[in-house]
Amino acid sequence: MKRREAPRTPERREEEKDHVPEIEGRDGAAVPVLEARAVSKVFGGTVALDHVDLSLRAGEIHALLGENGAGKSTLTRILCGVHRPDTGELRVDGAVVDFHTPAAAQEHDIAILHQEPSLFGDLEVAENVFVGRQPKHGRPPRIDRRAMRAEAAALLAELGAELDPAARVADLSLAEAQLVEMAGALSRRARVLIVDEPTAALTPGEVGDLFRVLRGLRDRGVAILFIGHRLEEIFALADRITVLRDGRFVDSRAAADHDEASLIRAMVGRDVAALHVRTRVEPGEPLLQVRGLARAGVFEAVDLDLRSGEIVGLAGLVGAGRTEVARAVFGIDRRDAGTVELAGERLRTPQQAMRAGLAFVPEDRQREGVAVELPIAANVALPILGRVAFHGWLRPGRERALAREWGERLRLKARDVEQAPRELSGGNQQKVVLAKWLATRPRVLILDEPTRGVDVGAKVEIHRLIDELAAAGMAILLISSDLPEVLALSDRVLVMREGRVTAALHHAEATPERVMQAATAEAQAVAA
Amino acid sequence: MSSRAARRFAFSHEAFTVVLLVVAVVVVTQLSPYFLDAQNFSQIATDSLEIGLIALAMTPLIVVREIDLSVGSTLGLAAVVFGELASHDVPLLAAVLATVATGALAGLLNGLLVTRFGLSSIVVTLGTMALFRGLANAIVGDQTITTLPDSFTASDTRYAIGTLVTIPHVLFALAALAAALLLHRSTVGRRIFFAGSSPDVATHSGVRVDRLKVGLFVASGTLAAIAALFMTSRLQSVRADTGSGLELLVLTVVLLGGADIRGGRGTIFGTLVALALVGVVRSGMALGDLPDQARVAVVGGLLLLSICAGVAIEALRRRAAERRTTRRIRGGAELRPTPTT
Ligand SMILES: Nc1ncnc2c1ncn2[C@@H]1O[C@H](COP(=O)(O)OP(=O)(O)OP(=O)(O)O)[C@@H](O)[C@H]1O
Ligand SMILES: [Mg+2]
Numbered sequence: 001m002k003r004r005e006a007p008r009t010p011e012r013r014e015e016e017k018d019h020v021p022e023i024e025g026r027d028g029a030a031v032p033v034l035e036a037r038a039v040s041k042v043f044g045g046t047v048a049l050d051h052v053d054l055s056l057r058a059g060e061i062h063a064l065l066g067e068n069g070a071g072k073s074t075l076t077r078i079l080c081g082v083h084r085p086d087t088g089e090l091r092v093d094g095a096v097v098d099f100h101t102p103a104a105a106q107e108h109d110i111a112i113l114h115q116e117p118s119l120f121g122d123l124e125v126a127e128n129v130f131v132g133r134q135p136k137h138g139r140p141p142r143i144d145r146r147a148m149r150a151e152a153a154a155l156l157a158e159l160g161a162e163l164d165p166a167a168r169v170a171d172l173s174l175a176e177a178q179l180v181e182m183a184g185a186l187s188r189r190a191r192v193l194i195v196d197e198p199t200a201a202l203t204p205g206e207v208g209d210l211f212r213v214l215r216g217l218r219d220r221g222v223a224i225l226f227i228g229h230r231l232e233e234i235f236a237l238a239d240r241i242t243v244l245r246d247g248r249f250v251d252s253r254a255a256a257d258h259d260e261a262s263l264i265r266a267m268v269g270r271d272v273a274a275l276h277v278r279t280r281v282e283p284g285e286p287l288l289q290v291r292g293l294a295r296a297g298v299f300e301a302v303d304l305d306l307r308s309g310e311i312v313g314l315a316g317l318v319g320a321g322r323t324e325v326a327r328a329v330f331g332i333d334r335r336d337a338g339t340v341e342l343a344g345e346r347l348r349t350p351q352q353a354m355r356a357g358l359a360f361v362p363e364d365r366q367r368e369g370v371a372v373e374l375p376i377a378a379n380v381a382l383p384i385l386g387r388v389a390f391h392g393w394l395r396p397g398r399e400r401a402l403a404r405e406w407g408e409r410l411r412l413k414a415r416d417v418e419q420a421p422r423e424l425s426g427g428n429q430q431k432v433v434l435a436k437w438l439a440t441r442p443r444v445l446i447l448d449e450p451t452r453g454v455d456v457g458a459k460v461e462i463h464r465l466i467d468e469l470a471a472a473g474m475a476i477l478l479i480s481s482d483l484p485e486v487l488a489l490s491d492r493v494l495v496m497r498e499g500r501v502t503a504a505l506h507h508a509e510a511t512p513e514r515v516m517q518a519a520t521a522e523a524q525a526v527a528a
Numbered sequence: 529m530s531s532r533a534a535r536r537f538a539f540s541h542e543a544f545t546v547v548l549l550v551v552a553v554v555v556v557t558q559l560s561p562y563f564l565d566a567q568n569f570s571q572i573a574t575d576s577l578e579i580g581l582i583a584l585a586m587t588p589l590i591v592v593r594e595i596d597l598s599v600g601s602t603l604g605l606a607a608v609v610f611g612e613l614a615s616h617d618v619p620l621l622a623a624v625l626a627t628v629a630t631g632a633l634a635g636l637l638n639g640l641l642v643t644r645f646g647l648s649s650i651v652v653t654l655g656t657m658a659l660f661r662g663l664a665n666a667i668v669g670d671q672t673i674t675t676l677p678d679s680f681t682a683s684d685t686r687y688a689i690g691t692l693v694t695i696p697h698v699l700f701a702l703a704a705l706a707a708a709l710l711l712h713r714s715t716v717g718r719r720i721f722f723a724g725s726s727p728d729v730a731t732h733s734g735v736r737v738d739r740l741k742v743g744l745f746v747a748s749g750t751l752a753a754i755a756a757l758f759m760t761s762r763l764q765s766v767r768a769d770t771g772s773g774l775e776l777l778v779l780t781v782v783l784l785g786g787a788d789i790r791g792g793r794g795t796i797f798g799t800l801v802a803l804a805l806v807g808v809v810r811s812g813m814a815l816g817d818l819p820d821q822a823r824v825a826v827v828g829g830l831l832l833l834s835i836c837a838g839v840a841i842e843a844l845r846r847r848a849a850e851r852r853t854t855r856r857i858r859g860g861a862e863l864r865p866t867p868t869t
Binding site: 351362368371372373374379392 | 714732736
């Protein structure tokens, strides 16, 4: 080893950040850093964008809102060079540009955090953060692993994430993977940062950290385009709000000029209540009984009782073991101890669970929820293929009818049921997963983040649906990082921390404070 | 066919293989006057049977993201087992059943190694490829068994329907039909596609992915053993190296037929078209008296071509879709005028 380039330490990064040129600020007088004018995009028969305008100014957080399938992600993909617009033009600092590739957009310092993390699962965290730009040393240059990890650790710390830079990305949770992407975008010191639904899988604490980072970037003059479906977040964060509906531009104004109702009207075109109110019924006979469930090193001594007509919320921080419990209950993961019974019947495998009437809507829709390359109809029919088929032979007509029926009930926005879910917007993919499991007409339903990435209107729809299902006698276990959602829907709330159930609260006593206290370590709770 | 379905076919790998087949037929017809002849076609069918039979199992295996490199050796081992039994006066039916069982067991071993230990099927079947061949060698050494019962060796011609269609032809046609129905029209086939396209989704939906895979490996071994019977009756002799190198031909056929080596995609129809293509090319090489080494090179070239074609076709389809889009936009039919703000 001859010469060693000084690693880019946090101090050095600070210096480089100071080189961002002075900008007029947030008064709107300056030329937009990035502008889209009359941009359109058509996919096959779908008009995703229809002459949309958007202008991003330096030092502003600009929220882009709209229902699922409104065209938000498509617009961001055009802004970062993944798609080319069919009409219209893009301008950077007022000059027309043509991004043939994502690399061209990166040259203009535009960074993006995609809706679904796109990382290299087999590589370590640090490598993913610096993919293509790893710090080198020596001659011939080799990757300076130590500097890379140190720098990645610094970036992650800046995000408030306690992640091992040497960990394999495939072993991370969705939220953690998102933080890795965020660190990658940060490391590019972009002038424009596009974040497509970054908070959907994060807990309130993580959202707070993320917002702190985003505000810090804004104050240093970065233009930020933020996409999200949680209105309270939008109001907390955004300076300007642009709304799209069905691929069309609706309006763009200062956040202060909007209130919740006006924003929803702009997005949906009608008034929608923001939270569904639960119709509570007297719980019926016990259905699901979990006793002493444990998996070494993941969770232990978990007891669960679900009665017919009852909704039990499972709250906790990301990594508390909620998803792992659900997987073990359904029989996907090995259990080290404990039993699972549905109406007295012992369940061990997913097949037994499904036959007994248990359904599990998993959290990671792209990996576990839908096969994105296969038709919607085939996806919806898969769990009940035996029932839809005739003695083992497929009946495509019935599959399509089934998919259409549930697609309509959930207001799925798709060209037809033969379309591949890969072409659907994120929220609509989620609806396919829901359709698939509701079509099994389960007695007990486990929902893991069922409204992640779902728009306001559809979210209320899903809440109403959950309520209806419970009223009709279904038992529901609701895992959600959306605390208001858990509190509004649940009859009882269980809180998990580090693999243990730390609180079981009746809905009357379940307040945000008590839940958060049980979810975080006592030490922190005392300090707070 | 709707226009969208037509378009999907036009840009499919299968369509590309059909075009290649037509080109190959035209070229070989020009090169040799003996090619365009019913008897020659019957011969091509006979020569392609064993490859085709094994390819019927290899196609779903590739769809489910696995591969069986041991098929040639399994065929060899099965042929040797049959030769030993049949030449020692074991009743024909018993010998046939023992042969098929040998193939099934070989497949079961592959399947269990892959699923129980989570090993890559390339590694496992590369190992068993050597293992099965070694066993065949241990049983017969370098001798050639030719003392097979007449009733068996002549089955090819004796039970022929007319002069062109033989019993093995008919059996293969039935097997191909069954494979196509199972893969594309049955719930098992549907689960195979899910297991190959999104394994985690399949597991979460109650598909027993491992069981499917074991079943397909058993099918692969079984069909290799049946192919061994066909080959033995055709060649009227058995040696330890019977069927060696067959895996290359089978894989060429399956990949040329449009099955995606990354899983999730493949059709029996494509495999059959590719089988015909490889049959025609091999016939052309035989008529042209190409040396053996050159033939292997040609097959290898075809394999490479099929893999590159997959990528090129994908790119073409994307470009065509983009052009259609642009045309529609320029026409402005579905777009509203720019909103004024
Ligand atoms: N590659 C594609 N092929 C075909 N259609 C597509 C493709 N990408 C997007 N679409 C369609 O374009 C429309 C807009 O999708 P987009 O992903 O931009 O929505 P979105 O506003 O991001 O929604 P969400 O809030 O659910 O993420 C949808 O109707 C979608 O089905
Ligand atoms: Mg989106």
